[in-house]
Amino acid sequence: MTRYDPASIEPKWQASWADQQTFHVSEDSDKPKFYALCMFPYPSGSGLHVGHPESYTAVDIVARYKRMNGFNVLNPIGFDSFGLPAERAAQRENRHPAEITRENIAYFTEQLQKLGFSFNWEREVSTCEVDYYRWTQWIFLKLHEQGLAYLAEVPVNWCPAQGTVLANEEVVDGRYVETGDPVERRNMKQWMLKITAYAQRLLDDLDGLDWPEGVLEMQRQWIGRSEGAEIDFEIDGHGRFTVYTTRPDTLFGATYCVLAPEHELVGRITTDAQRAAVDAYVDAARNKSDMERQVAAEKEKTGVFTGAYATNPVNGEKVPVWVADYVLITYGTGAIMAVPAHDERDHAFAKKFGLEIRPVYRVADSDHDFDQAAWPGEGNAVNSGAFDGLSVKQFKPAIIDWLEQNGHGTRKVNYKLRDWLFSRQRYWGEPFPIVHTEDGQVLPLPYDALPVALPHVDAYKPTEDGDPPLARATDWLHTTLDGRPVTRETNTMPQWAGSCWYYLRYMDPHNENEPFSQAAARYWKDVDLYIGGVEHAVLHLLYARFWHKVLYDCGLVATKEPFQKLFNQGMILAFAYRETSGKYHHPDAVERRVGQTRTIVSAWSQEPVETDWYVTGTDIAVEEKLGKMGKSLNNSVDPLEIVARYGADTLRIYEMFMGPLEQVKPWQTSGCEGIHRFLGRVWRLFVDKDTGETRAFGDSDKDVRKALHVAIKEATEGIEALKFNTPVSKMMEFVNICKGQTPGRAEAEAFALILSPWAPHLAEELWQRWGHEQSLSYEPWPQVDESALVDDTLEIIVQVMGKKRGSIRVAHDATQDQVLAAAKAEPNVDKHIAGKTIRKEIYVPGKLVNIVAN
RNA sequence: GGGGGCGUGGCGGAAUCGGUAUACGCGGCGGAUUCAAAAUCCGCUGGCCUCUGGCCUUGUGGGUUCGAGUCCCACCGCCCCUACCA
Structure with missing residues (x-):
């Protein structure tokens, strides 16, 4: 071989690493451990594109470097292989999703192996295989045992045509984004995980993590801790309701209250005169998705008066009680006291319906017009009886103490974080290890009944009765527990489940007796470096942290947090080329003709644009634009195409050479x-x-x-x-x-x-x-x-008035005087200071001289 | 509305603490080699000018400083996430 020929070098070394088990790793090592992890891929039908290897290459470079620095390196790979796309493909092609998934994994594996990653292939996991998901079920039983899994009636996005519940992101404008089928809000019994029980710990433990500040902030916002008070309002003859507020200090300014449309009191307190209007409003709200409510609310607030009045506990005043969908049943108590003078939302509502706006803070040094806008900031209390004159900071604890002493309310911490909707009406996911008895009991299966393997079904769609696909497996559905006839749970777990703990399974992937051994968990402890996309900043990372903490509480893992250092790679974009008709051409099929600029009508903006790009071999001009790699823009690049043309080493280096890892950057095969x-x-x-x-x-x-x-x-x-x-x-x-x-x-x-x-x-x-x-x-x-690294002589830049006028070379031991003398002797420098008075001479040792002269 | 990030040549980008702006690469132009091509090698490549030198240039406008891509203030533009959380 005389020329550089990656096509012969690369397969040779890939085979050698595999044969020699070069990267094989075990726990019985004297070396310090290093756990490098990339977020594992979903094995889609279209294979990897060149965006995927970015994070794998980065992790691989670190892994190889750490090995050469004496670390025992764990650098595993696997597949997040349950999920909706395979189920849809199964419906289309009438094949088993396992078969389709395994084919996809085979192609992914081929691609990955040709890129020369030093993965511990012997530790590969696939979340859809029963030897993996039996342990996902096992962990679910642990959660259940801890009282963290429960069934609840919750409002969900129900799609009658699909016969399933949809995630919020799958619903736009009340329709399923994939098919356009209408979606309705429906209360359904669903499995929930009590992540809220861990809210404070999930917040507190963020502090010690080496994570991007943006991700930490997103997690904090998502958890959304706030401090305030719950306050009781009495309604004549109808008991009371409780509001949550972070501004109990504005209680004297509460001029009305609002209940969420779903609030249980709405039906009871509504007066006959208002009933028709309230019922209509509540019905309309019920059938709107969260998204629709928000879109509508951005334009204008809506609401209806119930006819009822509540008593403000602090001054005995009667205030009207309204129903409005800007109050959410899912946050706080589903009811608020409205203070239009000091809350923008309440202000907008009060203006629309002509409700009183009563300031309870005087704004210092300002002639703030409360009729025009709310004032949410600081001030000195007014119209607040004995509390007048206090600042916000003083007023809050004082009023809460008063409320507690008089039995009208309590101090309260609230979180935006809600419990995790953990069931799906799908086939291609982990079955729950749960059975239902005839008398309605819901029982966990014993640990030795695992795994609950996915049964075969005749179709991957809901039954006639609208039950999930698993209900079609009638032989499987009916079983016994302790001799009693029982029915199996037919929901399955969401895709997040498998990815919540895969990094733990990598520690001991072939263990047949437990998810991972204590010895392995104690040795590997946690992930030292985790690289993946920022799109997982909240959900995956929060869910995995939650499970990790539960396992920690069970004494199964050694650390409180799973991922010590987190890094987000930036997405790799690609240019897309589109002709006026709207047709996309692949980047390989176009060429740039410098100097041949033409004006065409953009298919994106409909405006004229200049371009010098043409479809190769034709006279068709196309417009260039950057976008996400994918089918819709016809701009995906298969890494194997690059390997065939240039080799894997070239691909790896180019992925890194393009720019900083965290930055979004465009792929250019050239x-x-x-x-x-x-x-x-x-x-x-x-x-x-x-x-x-x-x-x-x-x-x-x-x-x-x-x-x-x-x-x-x-x-x-x-x-x-x-x-x-x-x-x-x-x-x-x-x-x-x-x-x-x-x-x-x-x-x-x-x-x-x-x-x-x-x-x-x-x-x-x-x-x-x-x-x-x-x-x-x-x-x-x-x-x-x-x-x-040290040169024999130093180059010193010489500036006059901050502008570079030349450079000189001096010895390392030259004194400041010698350097300045040499600088002034430099002809071009001399020219610029000639005839001027030197005011100041600055010498940055070893670097630069600046002469100030005028 | 809130949060995070980013603006440097035709393009991707580099520049430790405030100290030579444009490293490295792509693309382009010119040359060598070759019957020719591929491959390879060499040179030039931010703009302008009165060209051994000078002026301008890091989104815009101010400021601090001997000196600002870097620090401060105001503004403009783009991207990502999130969304009535009381």
């Missing part, structure tokens, strides 16, 4: 050219292009050594900081500086070692050709020689 040329230059630097023999090592001059150690330093610091782009530049500079002269053995080998996390195949090939019999995967990481 960018691979530069990387491929670079790797070709590396090859020719060490392998004779005519004979194919390894070239004899030469001598390394000072410049070469410096470039090498700059690259080692950049690579080391870059990996530690998860900055993978700039080290590539420094390695390119090293190769450029060699100018085709093979460097000395020490420099060549160190270079191969630092290149290896990015381009493992090429590095291994060189390493072997240099006579090493073992893989370089466990060679010590090269150390920076700081002395090699």
Whole structure:
């Protein structure tokens, strides 16, 4: 082989790593552990596109680096393989979703293996396989045992045509986004997990985590802790209702109350005169989705007076009670006291319906017009009896104390976080290990009854009666528990379930007796580095943290938190090319003709746009625009296409070279050219292009050594900081500086070692050709020689009035006086200070001189 | 409305503490090699000018400083997430 030929090098090393079990890892090691994890993929039918390997490559670079630094590295991979797309494909193709899923996984695996990741393939897991999901069921039993799983009647998005409940994100404008079928709100008995019991701990434990600030903030907002009070309002002859408020200090300004349409008191307190209007309003609200309510509310608030009055406990005043859908039954108590003077929503409502706006704070230094807008800020209390004059901060505890002492209310902490709707009316998910008795008892199966395997069904759709698909498996459905006839639960778990604990199963993936052994859990503890998309910032990460804490409470895991460090890679976008008719052309089918600019009508904006892009070989002009990779824009790129053209090492480096990992960036296949040329230059630097023999090592001059150690330093610091782009530049500079002269053995080998996390195949090939019999995967990481970084003389930039006018070279031990004298002697500098008075001379040692003269 | 992030050449991007703006690469232009091509190698490549030099340039406008892509204030534009949470 004379030319750089990844097509022969790469399969060779992939086979070698597999045969030699190079990356095999076990728990009986003296080395410190390092657990690197990428979010595992959903094995879709379309395979990986070049966006996926971004995070895998980053994790792989860290894993390889950590191995070379003496760590015992866990770097596993698996598949999040339950889920809706496979179930839909099963319906379409009339095949079993397991079959379809396994095919998809086979293609994903082929793709992944051709990219040279140092995964622990022997630890691969797939959440839809029974040897995995039996333990998901096992963990559910633990949750149930802890009292954290319960059945409840909850309002859900019911789609009659599909016969199933839909997630909120699947419903837009009251219709199922996929099919357009109408969706209605319906109360249904569903499995819920009591994540709210962990709200405070989920909030508190965020503090110790090395996570992006944005993700921490999103989790805090989602948990949504607030402090305030619950206050009781009496209604003549109808008992009382309780409101939740974070501003109990504005109680004197409460001029009306509002109940959510679903509030249980609405029907009872409504007067005959108002009943027709209230009933109509409540009915209309019930059939609107949350989304519709919000859209409508953005335009204008709606509501109806019930005819009833409640008593404000602080002053005995009678205030009207309204029903309005801007109050949510799912938050707080489903009822509020309205203070239009100090709350924007209440203000808008009061203005519309002509309700009183009574300020209870005077706004200092301001002539705030309360008729125009609410004032939610600070001030001094007025119209508040004995509390007049207090600030917000003083008033709050004072009024709460008064409410508690007089039996009208209590201090209260509230969370936005709600319990987790944990059941789906689907086939392709984990069955619940639950049975129902004839007299209505709901019982967990014993642990030794696991697994509850998915039964075969004749169709992946609901029964005639609207029961979930599992109800079709009548033989399976009816069973016995302790000799009693029982019926199995026919709901299945949501896709989140399997991904809640997969990182734990990787620790001990073949254990047949428990989800993972205590020894494995104690050794691996938690994930040291977790890389994945920011789209999982809230749900997946919150759910997994919740399960982890429950397992911690059960004594099954060693840490309170599962993921010590989290990093989000930015999405890789791709250019899409569209002609005026709206047709998309694949990026491979278009070309840029510089200088041949034409104006066409944009299919996106309908406006004229200039473009120099054309469909290759035709006269059809197309418009270029950046978008998400996918079928709809016809701009997906299969990583195997890149591997075939340039090799996996090129793909890996290009993915990293594109820019900072966290940044959103556009894919440009042409960018691979530069990387491929670079790797070709590396090859020719060490392998004779005519004979194919390894070239004899030469001598390394000072410049070469410096470039090498700059690259080692950049690579080391870059990996530690998860900055993978700039080290590539420094390695390119090293190769450029060699100018085709093979460097000395020490420099060549160190270079191969630092290149290896990015381009493992090429590095291994060189390493072997240099006579090493073992893989370089466990060679010590090269150390920076700081002395090699220092030049013989220093270059000093000389500025006059802050503008660069020249540069001088001085010795390391030059004094400030010597440097300044040399600077002023520089001809172009002299020209700029001639005839002027020097006011100031600034010397930044080793860097720069600035002469201020005028 | 709230939260997070980002604006640097034709393009992706680089620039430690405030100290040479545009590293590295793509694309483009020119050349070498070749019968020719591919591949490879070399040179040029932010704009303008009165061109051994100078002026301008990091979204816009101010400010601090000897010196600002970097710090401060105001504004403009784009992206992502979230949404009546009392």
